[in-house]
Amino acid sequence: MLRHLNIVVFPLIISNIIHMVLVKKDVFPFLKIPVSERLFGQNKTWRGFIFLSILNGIFTPIFAYDIPVLKAVCFGMIFGLIYMIFELPNSLFKRKMGIAAGENPAENKLLFSLLDKTDSAFGVCLVYFLISDIDVTQIIQLFFISSFIHITFSMLLVSLKIKKSF
Secondary structure (H helix, E strand, O other): HHHHHHHHHOOOOOHHHHHHHHHOOOOOOHHHOHHHHHHHOOOEHHHHHHHHHEEEEEEHHOOOOOOHHEEEHHHHHHHHHHHHHHHHHHHHHHHHHOOOOOOOOOOHHHHHHHHHHHHHHHHHHHHHHHHHOOHHHHHHHHHHHHHHHHHEEEEEEEHOOOOOOO
């Protein structure tokens, strides 16, 4: 399992933390262009897609040291992109419900919080399952571990005031 965490989860943790700092410090504001404000809200920007993919491409070879560097870079960039893509359906659903970007509804708040913390993990695990030799039991474990880590780090980033809300 450690090998899978090194390939999929640990680089995304570092990449997401750095991305949150970039957002907090408003680095590269010219890339803070919404992918589609109408469909996904103002918080899903090209800066996120670009930087999460690049950062994850940089960090994956460091953690996935048993994979050839170019392959690890490609995996990292793909997983960064997939991470961002799988956040979009939840955002679209919230916009269709009239929920503002960065907010959760008063009703079903726990359900939406759970979706916010598992959507990307689901997407990345799905793609990893399709392109690797991981078995079904391991991918389910990886999904739950990565979701737990996402929840834990989100709580930590909110307490450190790097992230606005859980």
